[in-house]
Amino acid sequence: MGVHEIKPGDVLLAVEDISLSFGAVRAISDVSFDIRKGEVRAIIGPNGAGKTSMLNCINGFYHPQQGTITYKGQKRSAMKPYEAAAQGIARTFQNVALFKGMSTLDNIMTGRNLKMKSNLLTSMIWWGKAEKEELEHRRFVEDIIDFLEIEAIRKTPVGRLPYGLQKRVELGRALAAEPELLLLDEPMAGMNLEEKEDMCRFILDVNDEFGTTICLIEHDMGVVMDISDRVMVLDYGGKIGDGVPEEVRTNQNVIDAYLGGGH
Amino acid sequence: MFYREAGQFKSSYKEDQAVFPILQDRIGIAILLLVAFIGIPLFAGDYFVGAIMTPFLILALAAVGLNILTGYAGQISLGTGAFMAVGAFSAYKLATFSIALGGAEATLPLILTILLAGVVAALVGVMFGIPSLRIKGFYLAVATLAAQFFIEWLLVKVGWFTNYSPSGVITAPPLVVLGYEFHTPAEKYLFTLTFVVVMAMAAKNLVRSHIGRGWMAIRDMDIAAEIIGFRPLQTKLTAFAVSSFFCGVAGALWAFVHLGTVEPEAFGINRSFSILFMVIIGGMGSILGAFIGAAFITLLPIFLNNVPPMIGWNIGVDMVAHLEFMIFGVLIIFFLIVEPHGLARLWTIGKEKLRTWPFPY
Amino acid sequence: MEDFVIEFMFFLEVLFSGLLTGTLYSLVALGFVLIFKASGVFNFAQGAMMLFAALSLVGFQEMLGVHWTVAFLLTVVVMILLAWCVEKFVLGKLVNQEPIILFMATIGITFFLDGFGQTLWGSDIKPLDIGLPTGSLDFGGIFVDQLELVAGATAGGLVLGLAIFFNKTKIGRALRAVADDHQAAMSVGISLRNIWIIVWSVAGLVGLVAGIMWGSKLGVQFSLSLLALKALPVLMLGGFTSIPGAIIGGLIIGAGEKLAEIYLGPFVGGAIENWFAYMLAMVFLLFRPQGLFGEKIIERV
Numbered sequence: 001m002g003v004h005e006i007k008p009g010d011v012l013l014a015v016e017d018i019s020l021s022f023g024a025v026r027a028i029s030d031v032s033f034d035i036r037k038g039e040v041r042a043i044i045g046p047n048g049a050g051k052t053s054m055l056n057c058i059n060g061f062y063h064p065q066q067g068t069i070t071y072k073g074q075k076r077s078a079m080k081p082y083e084a085a086a087q088g089i090a091r092t093f094q095n096v097a098l099f100k101g102m103s104t105l106d107n108i109m110t111g112r113n114l115k116m117k118s119n120l121l122t123s124m125i126w127w128g129k130a131e132k133e134e135l136e137h138r139r140f141v142e143d144i145i146d147f148l149e150i151e152a153i154r155k156t157p158v159g160r161l162p163y164g165l166q167k168r169v170e171l172g173r174a175l176a177a178e179p180e181l182l183l184l185d186e187p188m189a190g191m192n193l194e195e196k197e198d199m200c201r202f203i204l205d206v207n208d209e210f211g212t213t214i215c216l217i218e219h220d221m222g223v224v225m226d227i228s229d230r231v232m233v234l235d236y237g238g239k240i241g242d243g244v245p246e247e248v249r250t251n252q253n254v255i256d257a258y259l260g261g262g263h
Numbered sequence: 264m265f266y267r268e269a270g271q272f273k274s275s276y277k278e279d280q281a282v283f284p285i286l287q288d289r290i291g292i293a294i295l296l297l298v299a300f301i302g303i304p305l306f307a308g309d310y311f312v313g314a315i316m317t318p319f320l321i322l323a324l325a326a327v328g329l330n331i332l333t334g335y336a337g338q339i340s341l342g343t344g345a346f347m348a349v350g351a352f353s354a355y356k357l358a359t360f361s362i363a364l365g366g367a368e369a370t371l372p373l374i375l376t377i378l379l380a381g382v383v384a385a386l387v388g389v390m391f392g393i394p395s396l397r398i399k400g401f402y403l404a405v406a407t408l409a410a411q412f413f414i415e416w417l418l419v420k421v422g423w424f425t426n427y428s429p430s431g432v433i434t435a436p437p438l439v440v441l442g443y444e445f446h447t448p449a450e451k452y453l454f455t456l457t458f459v460v461v462m463a464m465a466a467k468n469l470v471r472s473h474i475g476r477g478w479m480a481i482r483d484m485d486i487a488a489e490i491i492g493f494r495p496l497q498t499k500l501t502a503f504a505v506s507s508f509f510c511g512v513a514g515a516l517w518a519f520v521h522l523g524t525v526e527p528e529a530f531g532i533n534r535s536f537s538i539l540f541m542v543i544i545g546g547m548g549s550i551l552g553a554f555i556g557a558a559f560i561t562l563l564p565i566f567l568n569n570v571p572p573m574i575g576w577n578i579g580v581d582m583v584a585h586l587e588f589m590i591f592g593v594l595i596i597f598f599l600i601v602e603p604h605g606l607a608r609l610w611t612i613g614k615e616k617l618r619t620w621p622f623p624y
Numbered sequence: 625m626e627d628f629v630i631e632f633m634f635f636l637e638v639l640f641s642g643l644l645t646g647t648l649y650s651l652v653a654l655g656f657v658l659i660f661k662a663s664g665v666f667n668f669a670q671g672a673m674m675l676f677a678a679l680s681l682v683g684f685q686e687m688l689g690v691h692w693t694v695a696f697l698l699t700v701v702v703m704i705l706l707a708w709c710v711e712k713f714v715l716g717k718l719v720n721q722e723p724i725i726l727f728m729a730t731i732g733i734t735f736f737l738d739g740f741g742q743t744l745w746g747s748d749i750k751p752l753d754i755g756l757p758t759g760s761l762d763f764g765g766i767f768v769d770q771l772e773l774v775a776g777a778t779a780g781g782l783v784l785g786l787a788i789f790f791n792k793t794k795i796g797r798a799l800r801a802v803a804d805d806h807q808a809a810m811s812v813g814i815s816l817r818n819i820w821i822i823v824w825s826v827a828g829l830v831g832l833v834a835g836i837m838w839g840s841k842l843g844v845q846f847s848l849s850l851l852a853l854k855a856l857p858v859l860m861l862g863g864f865t866s867i868p869g870a871i872i873g874g875l876i877i878g879a880g881e882k883l884a885e886i887y888l889g890p891f892v893g894g895a896i897e898n899w900f901a902y903m904l905a906m907v908f909l910l911f912r913p914q915g916l917f918g919e920k921i922i923e924r925v
Binding site for chain 3: 603
């Protein structure tokens with residue numbers, strides 16, 4: 001690819017002057033920020049601040065009208081979500097987007113799809129190549145299942161699982177892709193305290209053990225401040241603060257947006 | 264002998280991923296295959312083998328095809344009949360083309376002819392599947408009707424497809440494989456059975472592979488599927504291709520093995536619907552379901568035609584047809600209400616109950 | 625020059641006849657749109673409902689020997705009863721199921737109604753005559769079928785009536801609320817069941833009117849049910865939720881089909897009206913997936 005090796009601490013993804021609008025509605029206006037390799041980066045902000053839209057731009061689901069996104073040193077043109085996935089960007093969703101008709105195991109196995117190569121014919125025959133490949137990836141997925149402590153629900157259709165577990169399975173599916181950049185859209189929304197703590201632990205473990213760069217969105221400031229290396233704050237589609245948690249916590253604009261902005 | 268899995272421990276992922284992980288299931292399927300391959304041809308009468316079992320198997324194959332597209336990949340199709348027709352007429356063209364080339368020596372082998380006919384159907388399926396990227400859900404269902412009507416019209420209007428047969432009817436060549444002619448109903452049945460068993464296994468393997476998971480992912484949530492890396496068009500087109508391949512082979516078998524002579528009308532919109540019903544009643548997203556559904560839909564008219572006279576109730580032929588319509592309608596609704604996943608799901612639930620029987624859990 | 629004028633007159637005649645046939649398609653499509661708008665159900669049974677209504681109307685006329693107006697009223701009662709049954713025995717049991725399941729259930733309804741109607745009233749072709757004018761009118765050399773004119777006017781009237789019903793009445797407002805968001809509508813106290821019964825009744829009524837028009841034209845027979853299939857490309861063109869779309873889509877399909885049959889048909893062996901509409905709609909959809917009047921959806925995750 002001709003891309004130089006990106007070391008921890010280097011910029012993995014840079015967003016410059018991005019604007020996105022739907023008709024007359026401006027979702028994001030002129031936002032720039034970057035994500036460094038190996039960090040936990042948070043984007044926070046009130047409802048409707050443009051957080052999810054930002055993630056959608058990063059993984060190619062929305063195409064911003066203005067601005068550039070540079071990933072691994074390469075400026076990206078408008079790309080499809082599956083192309084972003086192929087480059088190592090995985091994500092979870094605000095409203096769990098699991099495949100309801102499939103089991104936990106199968107859901108996580110879908111995360112391996114980009115690494116599975118057997119074609120129509122070898123898959124039909126199964127014996128030999130396809131089976132070997134399937135078992136190899138099954139082993140990897142079982143490690144993720146162990147890691148997330150969801151062994152007991154392996155064969156359960158995800159539609160029957162409680163919300164907290166669904167979120168965990170979704171994280172598993174994203175991890176199965178061995179992403180370089182993991183986008184988490186409100187990973188703790190709708191969870192109780194215990195579940196939130198579990199999720200925090202998983203996020204930090206993923207970051208620690210696999211060195212995965214994480215960009216997460218949260219509505220609730222509390223948890224985010226504890227686990228993030230750097231935090232960006234959006235409000236009404238614009239950036240109003242960016243920096244390490246302490247900086248952001250004392251930023252007057254941020255305090256206004258959260259407390260005094262009349263929301 | 265109880266239906267239990269107690270004491271059967273799986274010590275590898277391979278065993279865990281087997282199609283029939285439980286011993287009793289494996290015994291059951293072995294018995295079923297023995298009966299199908301040896302019992303039926305030996306002991307059943309010609310009528311049962313030729314007029315019930317063979318068409319049942321072929322329609323089940325078409326239902327497997329549609330199930331791949333609708334049940335697994337979530338793309339509704341009302342054009343199954345058309346893809347069967349493509350298979351039937353391509354097989355005919357392929358078979359007669361080689362004869363025209365020069366003598367019996369040069370004919371394409373029969374098996375290859377039928378498989379190639381499936382490939383032609385797959386290509387046509389892909390063509391009509393291309394709109395599926397932009398056209399979704401019901402719009403797509405309507406678009407597949409375009410395939411149904413257009414292909415039917417084409418086969419009737421363009422003489423080339425029937426080698427300019429004045430009646431529009433094609434006659435299949437004799438079924439000869441490696442010099443052996445399949446002639447009696449039992450032989451034809453075995454020929455069909457072999458095809459269907461091999462292809463059903465292939466289908467089962469496919470839906471449990473990463474390709475099958477891609478179809479289900481697109482079905483369950485297409486946006487999420489795309490974001491985790493499945494290419495929507497490629498995934499859908501593969502489903503269209505594989506589905507049409509199965510339907511095409513079924514169509515070729517229908518023309519060559521079951522009917523012998525066939526006209527395009529045999530693959531009309533009603534054929535499409537009846538196969539859709541097999542999928543719904545048998546169970547969407549289940550290979551086994553396609554077989555159960557096909558058995559049900561094949562047997563019901565026979566039942567309706569024979570049972571009322573037996574109990575001394577004589578009703579007219581057109582009345583039977585109307586009754587059939589009504590009963591199909593009611594059954595479809597009934598199954599959708601009781602169990603949208605069809606008889607196959609009821610079968611699975613039954614087995615789960617049986618595992619712990621006589622205890623509740 | 626003479627030839628050209630005659631050609632042009634003939635073209636106009638074909639076009640006009642196509643447009644008027646198109647209004648008949650629109651009538652069927654209208655029933656689809658009503659139900660889809662209010663309940664999100666893609667009602668495959670609209671054609672079967674039309675056939676059933678027409679069969680009942682003729683059946684009542686024959687059986688009771690009454691004036692058609694009486695038979696009409698009886699049929700309206702039957703259609704309301706049918707709507708009630710559909711809600712009670714089918715839709716009511718399938719609340720919260722996916723749209724594809726509901727769609728397939730309506731295929732079940734189609735088969736049931738086709739079988740039931742013919743069991744009840746027989747399957748012979750029956751003439752339907754309620755005194756609609758027949759024969760052609762001469763407009764300065766262009767001949768126009770009177771029945772088609774009446775059909776066009778009726779379709780126009782129905783659309784106007786439905787527009788008023790939807791926009792000016794309380795029930796209409798409730799219908800629109802339900803179409804927007806089922807749960808929100810229920811939470812402000814709108815009864816989903818009643819709305820569904822009403823909307824299926826109205827669709828039944830539209831089906832009855834369409835059935836009368838088509839029945840007068842072709843006789844009441846099983847193929848009327850298949851005509852509904854022709855309304856599907858109309859829907860694709862017009863969008864599933866747009867009443868004006870159903871009308872304009874019908875006109876485009878009607879005119880396009882007639883013109884293609886006359887000017888294109890001879891070159892390809894004729895009988896292209898079976899598929900032309902579908903192909904036209906499909907090609908059109910490739911460029912505008914939401915139909916003429918459908919709303920563009922912003923996808924979210």
